Structures are given as C-alpha cells and as structure tokens.
Amino acid sequence: MRPVRTAARAMLASIFVVDGVRHFINPDSKVDTARWVLDRVGPTLEKTDPRIPTDPRTVVRAKAASDVLAGLALATGHFTRPAAALLAAGLLPTTAAGFAREKQPTDLLKNLGLIGGLLLAAADTQGRPSLRYRTTHAVDRSSRAVKRAAKTARRDAKIAAMSAAAARKMPG
Template sequence: MSLLRVLGRPMLASMFVAGGLDSVRNPQNVAGLAEPVVRPVTDRVELLPDSTEECVRLNGAVQVAGGLLLATGRLSRPAALALAVTLVPTTLAAHRFWEEEDPDRKSQQRIHFLKNLAMLGGLLIAADDTGSAPSLLWRGRHAAHDLRRDAHLVRRSVRAGAAPAAMAGRVRGKLSR
C-alpha cells in the first residue's frame, strides 16, 4: 500500500470518528438541526428508528465504524461509501447556508457546506480506489476475454488437426481394401 493511502485514509477518517462519537454520546445536541432532514427520510424508510435522536445516534455509529474501517484500511471501499451516505444528510441538516439571514453566519455555513462537499468527493475517490489492484469488474472482463481467446484457439486447433486426421482416415480406408 502506498504511503499516501497509509497517511490519507486516517486523515480523512478522523473527522468522522470524532463527529460520530459526539453524535453517539450527545445526539440531543444536533437533533434539532437534524429534524427537518430526518423526518422525511424516516417517513419513507421503515427500517430507520422514528426518534430523531436515535437516527442521529445511528448515523454517528455508522460514522465511527466506517471511520475506523477506513483509517485501518479494512474494507475501506465499502466504509468510504457508507461514510459518503452518512455525510449527505449531515451536511443538509447542519449547513443550510441558503436559509441564513445573517451574512457572516451565511458565509460560515457556506464554508462548512463546501468543506463537507470536498470530503464527500474524497470519500467517493476512496470508495473507487482499488489500491492499485484490478477491480472485480476489470478481472471479470479480462477473464471473459481470456476464455473467448482460449475457445478460439481450441477451435482452430481442432480444425487444423481434423483435416490431416480425415485425410489419414481416407488413406487408411483405401489401403485396407
């Protein structure tokens, strides 16, 4: 694994571990902000808890687990994807700069929104990062290509061997009469 991955993944994950722990321990601190985003989602997704605080706690737990997995390099691609999924409602709930009236608060919220957007981009890159190993899709395509090539070679070999064998059979048939 490259030095950039070894250093970059824990750096990216640190924000999620710290923020997730805070959400798990003190969900009431952000439940009010999360309510406008959580309500419509929980109405559509029955698997989620009805309580906003429980949803915040669940989101925080996913962030802690995903952050630790990403930081350690274990299941880093699914972990990055899970963190990206949790970041969207977090960003939409906490950094609604378009609703701010005060120019200073609006500017700060816009900065935080764009910071989260940048982290989302980093997570999407991490979710796509195969660590220089070929992806399953690439391996599958190349395995299929290799099978087609092998089948073609076998077909040519059979054709090439069939003509002399047929000729030998005809000669043998004439000689045995």
C-alpha cells in the first residue's frame, strides 16, 4: 500500500505546488477572490492582530507560499497530516468565495473533491495506530498491570500473614 499512498500524495499535492508557484509569481489573478474574502474577514483580522496583513496581494502571496511548502511536504511524505490539514483549511475560503460568487459549478466540485482527498490524507495514519489509540491502549495496559500487581500484593500479604500465624503457634 505504501507505493499507492506515495503516488496519491504526490498527485494530490501537485496542483497546490504548481498553482502556488504560479500565484506567487503573478498574484493578480487571485486578487479579486482574496479581496472578496478579506472584505468579510478583514475587520476581524485587524481587531485580532493588527500585524496580520490585509492587503490582497500580500495575502495571495502568503497563501501561495504556504501552498507550495505544504504541497511539497505532502508530496515528499514529511508532516503529511498537518500539511494536508493546512491545504484543506486554505482551500475553504476559496471554495466559499467561488460558491458565493456563483462561479463555475465544476470549480466548486473540483475544490470539494480536493478537500475530501486532503481530509483523507490528514486522517491517514499509514497503517500505524494513531497517537490517541496508542495513548489509550497504554493507559489500559498500565491500569491492568497495576490491578494485577495489587492483586498479587494482597495474595502475598495474605500468605505472609498465614505464615506468621503458623509460626507463632509453633513451639520454640
């Protein structure tokens, strides 16, 4: 299954790397979409942290750079789950803007398909148990070991008490 995962991650990441480079070099093609999103969330961003850029060209370039970096991480198998989650989160505003502005339904469906694939990649543990699973089972194993040790200690204490009582009854 590993070669399939590797190829699928590379194919999924390719659109983000190529489009990211393209939009980093020429951000003007996405400025209108960024402006539409920033008109809605810009005031909240400015209140939250005034250092966050609200200039559409800067935001497009920042998103393009993050798409390239996360796409390369996903394609190469490094930090695949966080990279896929970052790419999916970055695709949500674009999809919402396209849906609200009634762009091509094909673009909307393409973005929804990409989000679905990224969510699968973000949830994929590559056949290994997740951290939550390992932690839960480690706790269960530990609690069973503690119960077993307590039961053994009670049994040993009972045997020791019986031995001491028998020793007191013996002459000498």
